Amino acid sequence: MGQIEKEREMLRDAAKKLAEKVIAPEAEKIDQEAQFPQNVVGAMGAQGLLGIMLPEDYGGMEGDITSLCLVAEEIAKVSGTCSWIVVIQAMGTLPLLLEGSKEQKEKYFNGIAEKNSLAAFALTEPQYGYDARSIKTAFEDKGDTFVLNGTKFFVPHGGVADFYTVFATSDPGKGPEGISAFLVDKETPGLSFKENAEKLGMCGTPTADLIFGDCEIPKENLLGPQGKGWPIVMGVLNMIRPAIGAQAVGIAQGALDYAAQYSQDRKQFGRPVSQFQGLRFMLADMATQTEAARTLIYKAAGMIDGKAENYEMHSAMAKYFASDVAMKVTDDAVQILGGYGYIKDYPMERMMRDAKVIQIFGWSNQAQRELVAQHLVKG
Ligand SMILES: Cc1cc2nc3c(=O)[nH]c(=O)nc-3n(C[C@H](O)[C@H](O)[C@H](O)COP(=O)(O)OP(=O)(O)OC[C@H]3O[C@@H](n4cnc5c(N)ncnc54)[C@H](O)[C@@H]3O)c2cc1C
Structure with a gap:
């Protein structure tokens, strides 16, 4: 493993620990009380997750889009809304990264490193x-x-x-x-x-x-x-879309893991419902779709990090495919839990609600399809 991969893995591990220890126990409360989780912001700041892509000179982690995607995915497995903190932060700081003067970077990036400023x-x-x-x-x-x-x-x-x-x-x-x-x-x-x-x-x-x-x-x-x-708008949206899609992949994976476990615990007709082929095939499709979405996301992220030309099409493909998958997978996960999937005592309905906006923001999935089409046909 090279140095870049090692650093990415360190960031992913930090995000995974934070997600499991700090965020997961509070995810339901954050959703139900609809309160901005300042304590999570503080914990993210302590791990450097508010400045993933910022230069080390300004107290950042000097990560790349792939690192951002790994972090967003890990956090989204337990809480869509908390994964949004890192993605919105990246969206708010990317314009400065792309076009900021030295003085502007000093002022705003140092604020992030020193007092967890949000963008x-x-x-x-x-x-x-x-x-x-x-x-x-x-x-x-x-x-x-x-x-x-x-x-x-x-x-x-x-x-x-x-x-x-x-x-x-x-x-x-x-x-x-x-x-x-x-x-x-x-x-x-x-x-x-x-x-x-x-x-x-x-x-x-x-x-x-x-x-x-x-x-x-x-x-x-x-x-x-x-x-x-306008070039800043387009630059930021094209770069951030894989990270938005990574949130979708995280939500889908979280829903799949929960539904797979539940299906083994829940018994009907004297045996776990996981033994019924109707559910087994649903689980297989959910896993396959999630993995396909993940592959597209990290391909697009890798193209951006590798400074490939024409990554715009892959970035759009990844965002719309992953968010459509997250909607489908969370819907199926609710179905696997039956009536329990539909009530707020279980996380499935929250994951389904969180997934929906990913089809809309960062421009809608119709806009993404149009972007892809523009790369395929001229008229
Ligand atoms: C929770 C949330 C967070 C957001 N975060 C941000 C943010 O950080 N910063 C920010 O600036 N904005 C943000 N947005 C705004 C978001 O980007 C817009 O909602 C999105 O671009 C869609 O715009 P609209 O809602 O005005 O829908 P409209 O543009 O009015 O579209 C309505 C419908 O028509 C479709 N449509 C429109 N034009 C076409 C066309 N030419 N071809 C095909 N279909 C079309 C759309 O896909 C949609 O289905 C956020 C929105 C939400 C809900």
Whole structure:
């Protein structure tokens, strides 16, 4: 095993221990009380999991997308919502990794290493989801500052994150060419938060609207060149998708393991239900689908880490395949538990609810299929 593989395995082991010892005993409570688990954030910070891909010079673990996927998968086996903490953190810090100046990296990355600062990524708006090229949140160049006005929607970690990468336009008529990226601190005057309605799943993660009302941003908080925000959006989404898919693989594996065990414990007609072929074949299909999804995820992650060209298609394939598998596998796992799968005393229904959003966020699975199709046909 080479040095990189050894370091990845160390990170995976740290995540596995944290998942089993700290997160698993609390997973049900986090879901039912819908409280953001600050203690888990602290434990993740202590293991370096809030800065997996950040450079060592800034207190990071200098990991890669494969490392991030391994960590997300391990944590998602026991809690989708806790795996989301590391994925949203990576999504919030990737823009800085890709385009941040030395000063910006120093300020924000050191904050993560020293006080477990959290990050978030704010692109979507109430009227613009998949069609994010048309966003209307506006910025105006006022000489010494930029002034932001508008609303961002569905921002996980909204209100708990310390800083946000926010995308805004100088002129909606310009489309992607008008979009710039800004780093916005939580406490900036003119920024307020409105928590979104109760969600189906991932209940421990708050999502909020970010409302900008004449919000003044210092000039130095422009991220990358003005008008070059869209390549950051696409760069981050293409890189993060395998990690989103790794969450799906983790949830599917967690559900499969639980259902397989349950089927051996539960007896009907005087024998374990695992002896009935109807369930055995379901378990076999669940395992095969999960393994296929895992293979696609780590192939896409490896392409990104290896700086392969054209990884976008594999990244999209991996995300949509894995999240569709997680939905199917968790649905089957509920079925294997019968009526017990449907009640909140057992984790199956939580896993099914958590899996659902993975088909939607990071752009919907229809958007992923469209991305793949664009690589196959021109018209
Ligand atoms: C819990 C959660 C977390 C999120 N996290 C983030 C985040 O961190 N940052 C962020 O910026 N956003 C985030 N989002 C927003 C998420 O990315 C959007 O919800 C997603 O892109 C879909 O946008 P929409 O909900 O507006 O649906 P719409 O874009 O309105 O789409 C509605 C439906 O139409 C389909 N559709 C739309 N256009 C087409 C088309 N051209 N072809 C085929 N089908 C189409 C979609 O697939 C969908 O099924 C999050 C959302 C949720 C629910």
